[in-house]
Amino acid sequence: MEENQAEPVAEHCIAERKSHHSELTKKNLTSRLNRIEGQIRGIKRLIEEDTYCDDVITQIAATQAALNSVGKLLLEGHMKSCVAERIKDGDPEILDEVLLTIGKLMKK
Template sequence: MPAQAGLHDAGEGDACCDVDGERKSHHSDKVKDNLVSRLNRIEGQIRGVKGMIEKDTYCDDVLNQIAAIQSALNSVGKILLEGHMKSCVVERLEQGDKDVIDELLKTMGKLMK
């Protein structure tokens, strides 16, 4: 699956709401399946890197795998961020909650480190 697959579908069927004072996301089954699949693949890549280190694999090869993992995690983050902005952020702004902008900027700052 290409790195960007599913990115534009992130907002479809997604919504955020406050349930008994607890903030939650509600992603469509399609989006959840996509994210879980990506995370399972990343988990396998991490196990692979661990094995490479245990086998004293050449450092450059390990570093290239780490770069691939970081890219894959960034893709997951982009999907979640897009869905969050299209649903949660929009909803909260429509309700007059301007604090969501500061929250979003703080989160984006963490993602871009």
């Protein structure tokens, strides 16, 4: 690669294994995670206060759904950026990585 030529996004993803989210996306994800963090503290408080088990379980389910939503957003961004670029660059190994990642997200 020539010195003044920009490095493709896919090589950036592989070499440094860093994401490259927009500031708006980071703000959105951080906001969602802050709410989830609050939900976790709320669940802890419910347990400490001997709240009825079904009510605690309902809050746990809501928190899991919120966390799954964050995972879905991250996966979507990953597929539209790093995965798409690596496929364009002729790197079929990314498909195995994505399948493993989806398997991790689908575990219950």
